[in-house]
Amino acid sequence: MLKKGSKLYSILTGTCPKCQNESMYFDKNPLHLNKILKMHENCSHCGLKYQIEPSFFYGAMYVSYGLNVSIGIAAFITSFVIFDSSLKVAFISIIASLVILFPFVLRWSRNIYINMFVSYNPKLNKK
Template structure:
């Protein structure tokens, strides 16, 4: 249902261009030895996931936005709707932010690359149309 959208690639750890190959090596964000390990390129369409050094520096801003959204939504839920004491909310907030760090790290990277890479349905259907090697100019097209 979602296949073909950027949301599919972001939520299901898939390549943004063909949505077939996996983006991260491990499916779980909580495999702490490999939570940050990415494939060099897509196994299906050969898209290089890191087109230049420092490409994912912008993902820090996306990660920050996810943290802010989580903090605001949890505050609204806990303090205003559930009427939980602010002290208890703040005590529970810090461990939850630490626990969500690997999840937000991976989510931010997948979101960031989806800003620059568009889905190509032709590559999803037929692997023979994918170029064997991807040049710098082809990476973000």
């Protein structure tokens, strides 16, 4: 169960990691590919600047690599080991999984990366 205040909540919902009250993205739907990386500059609730330094999200490429490797391994094990498919089908399932999950991995990697540096502050939500 996702509870506000956890890093997992911020990562999966794409909300501000500091206050978790606003989406970091102009469009919450990652399937709108032309707007997938368009982010607000600051959180309107707590004022957190999302691009902490110039080229900050280049580091998210390393997170993306790890996520893609994990997805590839999971797809291979599911296809080859569990469903006992051929090696060719297993590799096709890897490619299909990576293509289908591409927009989500792109967002998740940014969300994970910023959550590595910014922690939730519950004091920002008290009135």
